[in-house]
Amino acid sequence: MQCDYFDAGMCRSCTRMGEPYPRQVAEKDARVREIVGPRAGLAWEEPFASPESHFRAKAKMIVGGTPEAPTFGILDGDGHGIDLRACGLLGPATTAAMPVLAEFVTAQGLRPYDVPRRTGELKNVHVLESESGELMLRFVLRSEGQVGRIRRGLPALQAALPGLRVVSANLLPQHAALPEGDEEILLTEESTLATAVGDVVLHPMPGAFVQTNTAVAAGLYRQAATWIDETLPDLTHRGDGTPPRILDLYCGIGGFALHAAAPGRDVLGVEVSAPAVASARRSAEEAGLSARFEVGDATAYAESLDEAPDLVVVNPPRRGIGTRLSTWLENSGLRAVVYSSCNPTTLARDLDAMPSLRPVRARLFDMFPQSDHAEVLMLLRRA
Numbered sequence: 517m518q519c520d521y522f523d524a525g526m527c528r529s530c531t532r533m534g535e536p537y538p539r540q541v542a543e544k545d546a547r548v549r550e551i552v553g554p555r556a557g558l559a560w561e562e563p564f565a566s567p568e569s570h571f572r573a574k575a576k577m578i579v580g581g582t583p584e585a586p587t588f589g590i591l592d593g594d595g596h597g598i599d600l601r602a603c604g605l606l607g608p609a610t611t612a613a614m615p616v617l618a619e620f621v622t623a624q625g626l627r628p629y630d631v632p633r634r635t636g637e638l639k640n641v642h643v644l645e646s647e648s649g650e651l652m653l654r655f656v657l658r659s660e661g662q663v664g665r666i667r668r669g670l671p672a673l674q675a676a677l678p679g680l681r682v683v684s685a686n687l688l689p690q691h692a693a694l695p696e697g698d699e700e701i702l703l704t705e706e707s708t709l710a711t712a713v714g715d716v717v718l719h720p721m722p723g724a725f726v727q728t729n730t731a732v733a734a735g736l737y738r739q740a741a742t743w744i745d746e747t748l749p750d751l752t753h754r755g756d757g758t759p760p761r762i763l764d765l766y767c768g769i770g771g772f773a774l775h776a777a778a779p780g781r782d783v784l785g786v787e788v789s790a791p792a793v794a795s796a797r798r799s800a801e802e803a804g805l806s807a808r809f810e811v812g813d814a815t816a817y818a819e820s821l822d823e824a825p826d827l828v829v830v831n832p833p834r835r836g837i838g839t840r841l842s843t844w845l846e847n848s849g850l851r852a853v854v855y856s857s858c859n860p861t862t863l864a865r866d867l868d869a870m871p872s873l874r875p876v877r878a879r880l881f882d883m884f885p886q887s888d889h890a891e892v893l894m895l896l897r898r899a
Contacts, residue, residue, distance in 0.1 A: 517533065517534070517537070517568045517569050517604060517885075517886060518534065518604075519533050519534075519603075519604055520602075521600055521602075521603065522534065526598050526600070527589070527590060527598065527600055527603075529590070529887075530605070530886035530887055531886075531887055531888060532885075532886050532887060532888065533886050537565070537568045537885060540882075540885065540886070541563050541565050541880075541882055542563075544563070544880060544882065544888065544890055545560075545563045545880045547860075547888070547890070548860045548880055548890045548892055551860040551861055551863075551864055552860055552863065552864050552867070552875075552878070552892075553864060555867070555874065555875050556874070557874055557875075557876055558874075558875045558876060558877070558878060559876065559877055559878070560878050560879070560880075561877065561878070561879040562879070563879065563880040563881070563882060564732060564735045564736070564739070564879060564880065564881045564882065565882050566729055566731060566732045566882045566883065566884075566885050567731060567885075568885050568886075569604045569605060569885075570604065570605065570606065570607055570608055570611070571605065571607070571728075571729045571730075571731065571732075571885065572605045572606050572607050572610070572728055572729065573607055573644060573645055573646075573647075573711075573726065573727075573728060573729065573730045574642070574643065574644045574645075574726055574728055575603075575606050575607075575610050575642070575643045576640055576641075576642050576695050577589055577600070577601070577640060577641050577642070577643070578590055578591055578597065578639070578640055579597065579621070579628045579629065579638045579639060579640060579641055580596055580597015580598070580599075580628050580629075580630075580631075581597045581599070581628055582627075582628065583621060583622055583625050583626060583627055583628070584622055585622075586618050586621045586622065586626075586628050586638075587599035587601075587628075588600065588601045588614060588617065588618065588641060589601065589603070591631060594632065595630075595631035595632045596631075596632070597628065601614035601615070601618065602614070605886070607645045608645075608649065609645040609649040609650070609651055609679060610643045610645050610651075613643060613651060613653075613677055613680075616673070616676045616677055617641060617643075617653075619676075620669060620672075620673050620676075621638065623669060623672070624662075624665045624666065624668070624669040625665065626638045626655075626662055626665060626666070627662070629658060631691075634691055636658070637657050637658045637659065637661055637662045638655060638656070638657055638662065639656045639657065639658060639688055640654075640655075640656035640688075640695060640696070641653070641654070641655060641656070642654040642656065642686075642695070642696070642722075644709055644720065644726060646709055646710065646711035646712070647711055647712050647713070647730055648679075648711075648712075649679050650679040650680075650681050650709060650710075650711075651677060651679050651680045651681060651682075651709070652681060652682040652683075652709040652720070652722060653680060653682070653683045653684075654683075654684050654685070654686050654696070654722050654723070655683075655684070655685045655686070656685075656686045656687075656688050656695070656696050656697070657685055657686070657687055657688070658687075658688065658689055659687065659689060660685075660687065660701070663685045663701060663703075666683075666685060666703065667703060670683060670703060670704075681704070681706050681709055682702075682704055682706050682707060682708065682709050682721075682722065683702075683703045683704045684700050684701060684702050684703055684704075684722040685700075685701040685703060686699070686700050686701075686722065686723065687699040687700075687701070696723060700722055700723060702722070707721055707722075708720060708721050708795060708798065711726075711730070713727070713730055713733050713734050713737065713771060714733070714734035714735075714737040714738050714771070714775060715734075715737070715738065715741075715775060716737075716770075716771070716774040716775060716799060716803055716805075717799060717802065717803065718769050718770065718771060718774075718795070718799055719769065719795045719798045719799050719802075720769050720795055721791045721792075721794070721795055723791070724768070724769050724789070724791060724792050724795060725768050725769070725789075725792065726769070727771070727883065728883060728884065729883045729884070732881050732882060732883045732891070733771065733883070735881060736771075736856065736881045736883075736891065736893055737771050737772060737775040738775065739879060739881075739893055740772055740775060740776070740829065740854050740856065740893060741775040741776055743854060743877060743893075743895045744762065744776050744827060744829075744854060745778075747827065747852050747895065747897070748760050748762075748781075748826065748827065750851075751826045751827060751851045751852055758782075759780050759781050759782045760780075760781055760782065760826045760827070761781075761782045761783075761784075761825035761826050761827075762776050762781060762782070762783045762784070762825060762826065762827050762828075762829065763784055763785075763786070763818070763825040763827075763828045763829070764776065764783065764784065764785040764786070764828075764829040764831075765786050765814035765815075765817070765818060765828060765829065765830050765831075765832075765837075765841070766786075766787065766814050766830060766831045766832050766833070767785030767786060767787045767792075767793075767796065767809065767829075767831070768787055768789075768792050768796070768831065769792045769795040769796050769799070770785055770792075770795070770796030770799055770800065770807065770809060772785075772829045772831060772854070772856070773785035773796065773807045773809070773829070774796070774799055774800060774803065774805055774807055776807070776829065777800070777805040777806055777807040779806070781806070782806075783805075783806065783807040783808070784807070784808050784809070784810065784825075785807060785808070785809040785810070786809075786810050786811075786812050786813075786814055786817045787809065787810075787811065787812075787814075788811065788812065788813055788814070789811075790811045793809045793810065793811045796809040797809050814830070814832070814837075814841065815837075815838065815840045815841040815844070818841060818844050818845075818848075819840070819844055821848075824848035824849050824850040825850060826850065826851065826852070827850065827851070827852045827853070827854065828845065828850055828852075828853050828854070829853075829854045829855075829856070830845075830853065830854075830855050830856070831856040832857070832862075833858070834858055834859040834862065835859075835862060836857070836859065836862030836863065836865060836866045837855075837866050838866075839869065842866045842869035842870050843869065845870055845873060846869065846870040846871070846872055846873065849898075850898070851897065851898045852895070852896065852897050852898070853870075853873055853895075853896040854893070854894070854895055854896075855893070855894045855895075855896060856891070856892075856893050856894075857891070857892045857893075857894070858883075858889070858890075858891050860890055860892055863892060863894070867896075870896070872898055872899050873896040873897070873898055873899075874896060874897060874898075874899050875894050875895065875896050876895055876896065876897050877894065877895040878892060878893065878894040878895070879892070879893050879894075880892055881893060
């Protein structure tokens with residue numbers, strides 16, 4: 517992939533920009549295998565590759581400049597905006613929306629936040645696009661001062677972007693390098709963006725965690741579902757007629773749990789975010805799936821169980837599952853784990869803490885081409 521921003525030295529976020537993509541994938545796969553280390557009985561499958569460009573379903577753009585000439589992108593070393601609205605990683609609907617959003621900022625007189633001077637209001641613009649090209653938009657503001665301007669201009673913005681379904685204002689009053697704050701003000705009747713990912717339709721709300729790369733996320737969820745389908749028959753010979761039980765920890769808006777749901781299975785997802793759980797429940801209800809979802813801390817919920825499920829799915833943040841949860845998994849007696857990791861270093865650490873649960877299958881999913889970021893899916897079976 518060729519990038520004018522990279523060549524001009526304006527943005528170096530894509531550390532592997534310009535390298536042939538097949539080489540990127542091969543070297544990333546080799547590096548992940550080295551970090552995970554040799555594991556007896558582990559079979560690595562071929563990496564799941566991504567489109568090289570225009571793969572990002574979500575974009576978090578820092579807004580700089582002035583109302584008359586706003587920038588959408590990143591900040592330079594002095595805190596001034598660098599405009600990257602033509603970034604080749606952005607999805608097609610997001611790319612098309614960028615000039616419209618710039619015109620909207622100017623027309624409404626929205627004042628970009630000036631980091632060095634600590635003045636202005638509009639800090640970030642977040643865009644999420646569905647596989648059909650529909651959009652969710654968040655304006656991250658320092659205060660409510662310019663929410664009224666956004667409300668007044670919203671009909672014109674929706675007319676200019678017919679696929680715009682959800683708009684919100686997020687309040688981030690702190691002078692801090694954060695993408696968003698805690699308070700969300702919904703500005704449209706619709707509160708979720710329906711988007712097909714793999715074999716289900718998900719309903720993320722503003723601020724919900726959504727995988728950046730929809731095509732690769734679909735492959736990730738489908739691979740997990742295949743491994744679960746192949747593994748469950750070996751685990752469920754209780755003879756008492758009870759359905760096999762699957763527990764999805766850190767379930768988010770339900771991607772793994774919904775793909776694992778099938779007649780005759782008891783599937784439960786646990787997630788600390790109440791809005792994410794509400795989204796997952798809506799997806800399950802609309803799809804007619806029996807998966808259930810509860811709000812709770814993943815580790816605390818697991819530790820509260822009187823009996824382990826048949827299979828656990830974990831999809832933790834970069835810090836991994838940690839000592840408490842890995843200890844519970846090791847001692848629980850459950851026979852299989854599907855582990856989705858966005859950090860192979862913490863994955864390796866967690867594997868070392870669960871010696872009885874041995875990895876048997878693994879696959880790299882290239883969620884972020886042009887970078888060294890690696891997503892790894894692994895199936896563990898009790899020895």
